[in-house]
Amino acid sequence: MNRKNKFKRKTLPALAMAGPVSLWMILFVTLPMLYIIYISFMSRGVFGDVVYNFSWDSYKTLLDTTYYKVIVKSIRAAAITTVLCLIIGYPFAYYIAKKPKEVASKLIMLIMIPFWTNSLMRLNSWLLLFQTSGPINRFLQNTGFIDAPINFVYTDGLVMLGLITSMLPFAVLPMYSSIEKLSKSLLEASADLGASRRTTFLRITLPLTFPGIFSSIILVFIPSLGIYTVTDMLGGGKVLYIGNIIKNQFGAIRNWPLGAALSVLLIVITGLLIFIYTRFAKIEDMEVL
Amino acid sequence: MRVSKIQKRKRWQGLVGTIYSVAIYTILYIPVLVMMIFSFNNQRYNYYWNGFTTQWYTKLFTNSAVIDSLWYSVIIAVLATVISVTIGTIGALGLKKYEFKGRKFVNNMLYIPIIVPEIVLAVALLIIFMKVGFALGMGSILIGHCTFCIPYALVTIKGRISGDGYSLEEASLDLGANRIQTFINITLPSIMPGVMSAAFLSFTLSIDDIVMSNMLAGSKSSTLPVLILSMNKSGITPDINALTTIMILVIVISMVLNKAIKNMLKKTKNTEG
Known part of the structure; x- marks a missing residue:
């Protein structure tokens, strides 16, 4: 009787409420993630099918120069994007955080609005601006800076511009919220105790906003590592990152185990960063939203 | 004297901050504005600006x-x-x-x-x-x-x-x-x-x-x-x-x-x- 009562009072509602999300996560996150790890240890058949025999082949292929180069190039591009987003974004976040709350929330809104525009169309705009007969080349030619148009299209530089402009808000938002939380009295105390503004920044502001900075690193570095739309749109198939290679393995090339192994590589890098993050901050506090 | 110096520095910093932020907002909004401007471009494919038209807004609904x-x-x-x-x-x-x-x-x-x-x-x-x-x-x-x-x-x-x-x-x-x-x-x-x-x-x-x-x-x-x-x-x-x-x-x-x-x-x- 008592047991039945407890079931009705506690277990049933818990099951009804937490059940759907748990089931969804297990079916469509846990299982696929485990399965992709499993597939990465299989090998590719002659016709692009999966041969279910344990092998390290895919991981060995990753060390081949062609793939190895792409991996290094992607990691470097993601790292450069992250560093630039932090350097550009921190002063910007600081400026907004020092505004009165009303103004600051409007300024944050102003950052979000462009990102409700289709992301591919925003990338396409850079292409329109920088193409051979586009406004920038015309301007440079008309003003006599250059004689022949510069080829910006499908270069690493343009891809980098696309990456930075796509990722900047994800760097700014977490840093903004951690700077905004920074108590003013701490900065005043530091100044009263005779610290220079530089010392205050290095000893107080920077360490206290570090969780925000690290959130930014995660939110910029990891997506840039897996992105393929920017390289597709602005690199025109000439610039390839890990994301493009994974996509191709599940498309025309049909080498699932290799694509799976590359995915596992991304999972491992992500896990590593999250592990470091959780050493000094709780994952629940990550300013994702 | 000293106060006015601090005030001056603060004002100057505020100005630099504002200019910097305006520059960043400009970069964030350029793609959106370019996208909008080129929706009025009188050309089958967008290569360069070829005059103003609103035809795409009507032709869109037939595509x-x-x-x-x-x-x-x-x-x-x-x-x-x-x-x-x-x-x-x-x-x-x-x-x-x-x-x-x-x-x-x-x-x-x-x-x-x-x-x-x-x-x-x-x-x-x-x-x-x-x-x-x-x-x-x-x-x-x-x-x-x-x-x-x-x-x-x-x-x-x-x-x-x-x-x-x-x-x-x-x-x-x-x-x-x-x-x-x-x-x-x-x-x-x-x-x-x-x-x-x-x-x-x-x-x-x-x-x-x-x-x-x-x-x-x-x-x-x-x-x-x-x-x-x-x-x-x-x-x-x-x-x-x-x-x-x-x-x-x-x-x-x-x-x-x-x-x-x-x-x-x-x-x-x-x-x-």
């Missing part, structure tokens, strides 16, 4: 491929929003309120779609669907979208749940309301702002998604972003610029209206009180 993919995107986004917000709302309440075995596991799982690159989850879902023979199409795209929308929705709503709602719920139950009545009359109104922003977030994430839709579309028709990506090789035509210009205007106008209505309601409430 059935574009309109079809837009509807496809909207239907998926609406369904994904409804499913994600429903599961996210009750899930957020359930995960916050009840202790059970595996709660921590589910909580951790929720962060995977948020953090791991989308391509990884997309191909993982793809191979699972292929393995069990689930046909690719609208259903698979919808599942894919919900898989990343649910965590965002849930985390957003969970942030709005405060512990002090429980006593109200208990009071409601004690007074004889059943669980469903309590949920609708007490719990839901208290977390409504969170639910609304979760819905907005889910919709925008779904309608702009490329990676999931691209990997899980199969060979059949697909969403607008997938269509745009496939047009990229031959060049994106100005009618797409026109369409995305309309879309962003609709979003911004509805946001402004929403805000205005909220403010109005607040005012009437204040005058009543």
